Amino acid sequence: MKYKNLFIDLDDTLWDTYHNNKECLKELYADYKMDRHYASFEAFFAIYMPHNEELWAKYRNGEIDRQTLIIDRFRYVFRPLGIEDPKEILRINNDFLHRTTLQKRLVPGAIELLEYLRPNYRMFILSNGFREVQSLKLQNSGLAPYFDRLILSEDANIQKPHKGIFDYALVNTNSRRNESLMIGDSWDADIVGAYQSRIDQIWFNPKDCPPKGFIPTFTVKKLDEIKNIL
Numbered sequence: 001m002k003y004k005n006l007f008i009d010l011d012d013t014l015w016d017t018y019h020n021n022k023e024c025l026k027e028l029y030a031d032y033k034m035d036r037h038y039a040s041f042e043a044f045f046a047i048y049m050p051h052n053e054e055l056w057a058k059y060r061n062g063e064i065d066r067q068t069l070i071i072d073r074f075r076y077v078f079r080p081l082g083i084e085d086p087k088e089i090l091r092i093n094n095d096f097l098h099r100t101t102l103q104k105r106l107v108p109g110a111i112e113l114l115e116y117l118r119p120n121y122r123m124f125i126l127s128n129g130f131r132e133v134q135s136l137k138l139q140n141s142g143l144a145p146y147f148d149r150l151i152l153s154e155d156a157n158i159q160k161p162h163k164g165i166f167d168y169a170l171v172n173t174n175s176r177r178n179e180s181l182m183i184g185d186s187w188d189a190d191i192v193g194a195y196q197s198r199i200d201q202i203w204f205n206p207k208d209c210p211p212k213g214f215i216p217t218f219t220v221k222k223l224d225e226i227k228n229i230l
Contacts, residue, residue, distance in 0.1 A: 003200070003230065005175035006117065007126040007151075007166075009184030013204050014110045015137055020103035024096055032092070037080045048077045060128060060159045060189055101136035106143070109223035114146040116227055126169050126182070128153045128160050128189060149173060160186075161193030170199075181217075183226065191216050202226060 011017040025048065028034070029041045038044040052073045058064045064072075070093045075084050078092065117123060125147050127134055131154050138144040149172075153159040156168035170177055177198055184190025185204040192213075194201045200217040208221060218229050 003179055003181045004122060005173060005180040006121045006123045006230075007169055007180060007182045007194075007199075008123060008147075009182075009186065009190050010125050010127045010134060010137070010143075011129055011185075012107065013183060013185045013190075014107055014114075014143060015141055016105040016107050020105050021100060023103060023105075024099040027099060028092070028096060032078075032081070034077075034081065044077060048073070051076050056128075057188070060161065062159070062162075066130070066154075097130070097133050101133050101140060103137075104141045106141060107223060111142065113223045113226055114143070117230060118146050121230070122173070122175070123147050124169065124173055125150045126160070126165070126184075127151070130154065160189040161196065163193070163197045166193060166197035166199055181230075187212065202229060 008014065022045065025045060026041055029038075029044055034044055038047075055064065055069045055073050059066065059069045071086055071089050074092050074096070075086075075089045078084065078089065083089070083092075114123070123146060125134070125138065127150070129137075129152065131152055134152060135144075135150055138147070138150065151165075151169045151172065153165055156165040158164040158168070160166075166182075169175070170180065181200045181202060182190055182194035183202045183204060184194075185206075187203065187205075187209065191201045191203045195214060195216065202218040202220060203211070203216040204223065205219050206221050211219070220226055220229070
């Protein structure tokens, strides 16, 4: 068996971030009476989502810090309602993050895959997500028992895709590079990062997007296809 150590992304690889966060945003939309400005929740979401994704990309690339990300993503959509004080925006952000920790929807096949992998591999979560929510998401969704450790970019002080976080993960789990494998959905963060760090990759690619610049070690559209690889 070539691989002994599996580094697995959490958001949208195992934990269904898109749908879980969307449910929480619907609650915020109603509770903060955002229909005062937006024609519908979908109109709000169509503005929030691309702006949030742009900020996360900047965060991964080191262009902005965590505080800028969490303030700007909500200030941008709450400003038309007359809410832009940083303290109030932080309170809204904390409310949102707390709600996300209570969500339990997983990517189809996640638990079945982890049950299959657990007897034969050491498994670690490797995530750019925030410390105060990732561990709670793992626990509340039932994912925590499958993992030996949660490794966050905040621990390494550097985000995926930068090589430093992958080196940090290897050192802090006593893992050899050639015996390790990264599994993730994000081409830019997970797959490019692992490739540049000389770690093999499984790209979870449900939308069947084309690779850019190189061919990953493996590609799957469904999580259960990983059983044919490992």
